[in-house]
Amino acid sequence: MHHRPALNLDFLSGGGEMGALMRAHDWTTSPLGQPEGWPQSLRTVVSLMLTSKFPMFVAWGPRLAFLYNDGYRPIFGAKHPHALGLPFREVWSEIWPDIEPLVTKALAGEATFHEDLHLVMERHGYPEDTWYTFSYSPVRDETGGIAGMFCACTETTGEVKLRAALRAEQDRLRELFQQAPGFMAMLSGRDHVFELANDAYLQLVGHRRDIIGKTVRDVLPEVAGQGFFELLDRVYTSGEPFVGRNLRVGLQRRPGSPVEDRFVDLVYQPVTDRDGKVTGIFAEGYDVTERVQAEESVRESEARFRNLADNAPVMVWVTEVDGTCSYLSRTWYEFTGQSPETGLGFGWLDAVHPDDRGWSGEMFRTANARQEPFRLEYRLRRADGTYRWAIDAAAPRIGEDGTFLGYVGSVLDITERKEIEERLRASVAEFQTVTNAAPALVWVGAEDGRILYMNERWHEFTGQTTEEALGYGWASTMHPEDVERVLPYWQRCRETGEIYEGEARYRGRDGEYRWHAFRAMPHIGPEGAIAKWFGVSVDIHERKEWEEHRELLINELNHRVKNTLAIVQSMAAQSLRQLSEESRPKLQAFEDRLFALARAHDVLTRENWEGAELREIIDEVVEPYLRQKTRHLDIEGPRLRLIPRTALAIAMAIHELATNAAKYGALSVPSGCVHITWAVEPGEVPRLVLQWRERDGPRVTAPTRRGFGTRLIERSLAQDIGGDVRLTYAPTGVVCVMNVPLTETGGTAEHHSAY
Structure with missing residues (x-):
C-alpha cells in the first residue's frame, strides 16, 4: 500500500476556520497547485493574513488565485467557500471593470489606497450597493519580481449609509428650518x-x-x-x-x-x-401683520356695519347658528320701542302681531334649520302701539370654509306699498269692469307683443278661452291673408314705438270673419322704454260692406263717365270731320283735353273720389310727354292731398301748359326742360303755390292774342276753385304761377312731409 507523504503545512496552522479549510481543500484544480509547492514568499503572506483579524486577501500568480482569511468571509457572503483558489477575475466578475485598473497598478508595483469606494456586488445572488476602504499592495517573490497583490480592507457600507442618512436628516432639518x-x-x-x-x-x-x-x-x-x-x-x-x-x-x-x-x-x-x-x-x-390688519379691518368693518345699519332706512338684524338674534339696529328699537334686553334672542317675536307671530316664527325656524334664504310679510307693532305691515328678508351668512354662521336680514315698513297694492287691485277691477262693459274688443299687450289681457267682448266674439287668447294665441283668429300683412307691421310698431292702427278680419265663434278697425297706443315706462300697449278693436264690418258697395258704384260711375267722354269724343270727331286739314289740330287738342280729364278721373276713382295726391295727378297728366326720352321734367314738392274739384282744375291747367310746351316751348326740343315745384303757404287759409317754369327751349315771344288754353287755365282755376294765375312769357321760357286756396272748396293740405 502506498501512503501519501505528510505535507509541510505549518504556515496554515493557527489560521482559524480558513486555515483548516485551506489544509483540507483540493488544490488539484487550482492555478496555485498544492500548498507544499507554494513559494516561501506566498507562504509568508498567507501565514500573516490567516493570523490577522482584519479582513484580507491575497491574489497570487498569473491568474491571481484568490486566498482570504476569516475576517474576509463576511464580505464574500454566499461566494464562500467555493471561491477559494479561483482566479480574482472570476471571484469578483461583477466589480472587475471597476477594480481592474487598481489591480493593474498593484501588479505594476504601485500601491493604492481607497476610502469609501462604491462597488455594486452580488454577494447574495442580487446586486447591492457596498462601500469599502482598502489598499492594494504588490507582493514580490524570491526573485524580486511581483508575483501577486495583497489587500487589507474594511467594509464601510454601514458607516457610509449612516453618514448619508445623517446628512439627509441634516439637510431635511436645514430645509425645514429654511422653509x-x-x-x-x-x-x-x-x-x-x-x-x-x-x-x-x-x-x-x-x-x-x-x-x-x-x-x-x-x-x-x-x-x-x-x-x-x-x-x-x-x-x-x-x-x-x-x-x-x-x-x-x-x-x-x-x-x-x-x-x-x-x-x-x-x-x-x-x-x-x-x-x-x-x-x-x-x-x-x-x-402676523396681515392678520392684525385683517382683525383691524374686521373691527372697522363691524363699526361701519353698525353705523350703516343704525342709520339705514330699514331695520337690520343678525342671528347666530342657533337662530338667536345677536344684533338689532337702532332703527329696530326706535320703530318697535324694544330694548336690547327685550329684543335680542327670540324677543323680537314679541313685536309681531299675535295673529302672525306663530306662523312667522315657525317659518323662520324652518329656514334656519335648512340654512336657506327666506322672505316674510307680517304685521309689526310700532312704538305707538299701531301695527304696520313689514317685509322681513334674510340671506345666510357663510364663512370662508363654507360653514353656516347664521343670518343677516332687514325689515322694511311696506304699509304704504300694501295700500297702493290694494288700490291697484281695486283699479284693476275697475279697469276690467269698464273694458268688459265696452262694446269694443279691448286688450293689453306686453312690450314684446304678448297679449296680457283681453276683455270679455273678445271671448264672447271669438269663443277663445283666456288661456287660448293670451300670449300670441289671439293671432289664430285673424284671417290668413291679414296675418301676413298685419303681424310684420305689429313687429315694426313695437320696435319703433309708432301708433299701431289698421284694419283686419277676425273669426267669430260662428266661423265667419268680420272686419275690425284696431288702434293701439304704446305706454312709456319710467325708464323711457315701452312698457305696455293698450289697444281697442271696433267692429266695422257693415261700414266695410258699405264702402265696398260705394266703390262699386264709383267704379260704375267712372265707367259711365268714361263712356260719356268717349261718346263726346266720337260726336266731336263726327261733327268736325268735314273740317279742313288746317283745322285738324283743333280736333286733336280737344281730344287731348278729354284724355287728360279721363286720366284725372282715374286717379280720383282709385281714391274713391275722396281726394288725390298732387304728385300723382301731375304724373298722370305729363306721362304721355315722358314717353320720349329726350323730354325732361323735374317735379318736386311736399305731399299734398287735394279735393276732387281742385285736383281736376290743376290737372287741366298742367295739361294745357304741357301741350303748349310740347308744341312751342321747352318740350319741343331735346335740350329743353320743365321744372314743376310747389309749396304750401301757411295762414288762416293755407294756399298752394305751384310754379311751372320752362328753360333751355326755343326763345319765347309773347302771343298777340289769348288762346283757348290760356282762357281754360284762368277760368278753371279762378271760377271753379277761387285761385289766381300769373302767366309770364319770359324770353328764356314760359313761367306759370298758380295760387290756390286749400279750403274745403279748394283743397286740403293733409301732409307737409317730404314726398
Missing part, C-alpha cells in the same frame, strides 16, 4: 450675533441678506428704542424665555425706504450648554 412658515434665527453670545437665519426671517427684515456673523444692533439699527434689544439682553441674563403677541416693530425693509410697521408673534428662547449656562437665544415667531 418654515415662521421666522427663525439663532443668536449667539451676549452681543446676539446671528449664526443662522431662515428665509422667513430674511423676508421679514427685508433687504439685509448678509447678516450672518453680525450683531442684531448692527443689522437692525432702526429697531433701537423699540425695546427688542432690551428684551434680548434680559432673556440672555435671566435665562427666562419671552413670549409676545401682536408686537409692533418698525423695520426699514428696503434701502432708503421709510420705516414700515410690521406686527409679530415672538418667542425668545434661551439656549444653554451642558452646565446650564446661557450661550445664545433662539428667536422664532410669525409675521
Whole structure:
C-alpha cells in the first residue's frame, strides 16, 4: 500500500476556520497547485493574513488565485467557500471593470489606497450597493519580481449609509428650518450675533441678506428704542424665555425706504450648554401683520356695519347658528320701542302681531334649520302701539370654509306699498269692469307683443278661452291673408314705438270673419322704454260692406263717365270731320283735353273720389310727354292731398301748359326742360303755390292774342276753385304761377312731409 507523504503545512496552522479549510481543500484544480509547492514568499503572506483579524486577501500568480482569511468571509457572503483558489477575475466578475485598473497598478508595483469606494456586488445572488476602504499592495517573490497583490480592507457600507442618512436628516432639518412658515434665527453670545437665519426671517427684515456673523444692533439699527434689544439682553441674563403677541416693530425693509410697521408673534428662547449656562437665544415667531390688519379691518368693518345699519332706512338684524338674534339696529328699537334686553334672542317675536307671530316664527325656524334664504310679510307693532305691515328678508351668512354662521336680514315698513297694492287691485277691477262693459274688443299687450289681457267682448266674439287668447294665441283668429300683412307691421310698431292702427278680419265663434278697425297706443315706462300697449278693436264690418258697395258704384260711375267722354269724343270727331286739314289740330287738342280729364278721373276713382295726391295727378297728366326720352321734367314738392274739384282744375291747367310746351316751348326740343315745384303757404287759409317754369327751349315771344288754353287755365282755376294765375312769357321760357286756396272748396293740405 502506498501512503501519501505528510505535507509541510505549518504556515496554515493557527489560521482559524480558513486555515483548516485551506489544509483540507483540493488544490488539484487550482492555478496555485498544492500548498507544499507554494513559494516561501506566498507562504509568508498567507501565514500573516490567516493570523490577522482584519479582513484580507491575497491574489497570487498569473491568474491571481484568490486566498482570504476569516475576517474576509463576511464580505464574500454566499461566494464562500467555493471561491477559494479561483482566479480574482472570476471571484469578483461583477466589480472587475471597476477594480481592474487598481489591480493593474498593484501588479505594476504601485500601491493604492481607497476610502469609501462604491462597488455594486452580488454577494447574495442580487446586486447591492457596498462601500469599502482598502489598499492594494504588490507582493514580490524570491526573485524580486511581483508575483501577486495583497489587500487589507474594511467594509464601510454601514458607516457610509449612516453618514448619508445623517446628512439627509441634516439637510431635511436645514430645509425645514429654511422653509418654515415662521421666522427663525439663532443668536449667539451676549452681543446676539446671528449664526443662522431662515428665509422667513430674511423676508421679514427685508433687504439685509448678509447678516450672518453680525450683531442684531448692527443689522437692525432702526429697531433701537423699540425695546427688542432690551428684551434680548434680559432673556440672555435671566435665562427666562419671552413670549409676545401682536408686537409692533418698525423695520426699514428696503434701502432708503421709510420705516414700515410690521406686527409679530415672538418667542425668545434661551439656549444653554451642558452646565446650564446661557450661550445664545433662539428667536422664532410669525409675521402676523396681515392678520392684525385683517382683525383691524374686521373691527372697522363691524363699526361701519353698525353705523350703516343704525342709520339705514330699514331695520337690520343678525342671528347666530342657533337662530338667536345677536344684533338689532337702532332703527329696530326706535320703530318697535324694544330694548336690547327685550329684543335680542327670540324677543323680537314679541313685536309681531299675535295673529302672525306663530306662523312667522315657525317659518323662520324652518329656514334656519335648512340654512336657506327666506322672505316674510307680517304685521309689526310700532312704538305707538299701531301695527304696520313689514317685509322681513334674510340671506345666510357663510364663512370662508363654507360653514353656516347664521343670518343677516332687514325689515322694511311696506304699509304704504300694501295700500297702493290694494288700490291697484281695486283699479284693476275697475279697469276690467269698464273694458268688459265696452262694446269694443279691448286688450293689453306686453312690450314684446304678448297679449296680457283681453276683455270679455273678445271671448264672447271669438269663443277663445283666456288661456287660448293670451300670449300670441289671439293671432289664430285673424284671417290668413291679414296675418301676413298685419303681424310684420305689429313687429315694426313695437320696435319703433309708432301708433299701431289698421284694419283686419277676425273669426267669430260662428266661423265667419268680420272686419275690425284696431288702434293701439304704446305706454312709456319710467325708464323711457315701452312698457305696455293698450289697444281697442271696433267692429266695422257693415261700414266695410258699405264702402265696398260705394266703390262699386264709383267704379260704375267712372265707367259711365268714361263712356260719356268717349261718346263726346266720337260726336266731336263726327261733327268736325268735314273740317279742313288746317283745322285738324283743333280736333286733336280737344281730344287731348278729354284724355287728360279721363286720366284725372282715374286717379280720383282709385281714391274713391275722396281726394288725390298732387304728385300723382301731375304724373298722370305729363306721362304721355315722358314717353320720349329726350323730354325732361323735374317735379318736386311736399305731399299734398287735394279735393276732387281742385285736383281736376290743376290737372287741366298742367295739361294745357304741357301741350303748349310740347308744341312751342321747352318740350319741343331735346335740350329743353320743365321744372314743376310747389309749396304750401301757411295762414288762416293755407294756399298752394305751384310754379311751372320752362328753360333751355326755343326763345319765347309773347302771343298777340289769348288762346283757348290760356282762357281754360284762368277760368278753371279762378271760377271753379277761387285761385289766381300769373302767366309770364319770359324770353328764356314760359313761367306759370298758380295760387290756390286749400279750403274745403279748394283743397286740403293733409301732409307737409317730404314726398
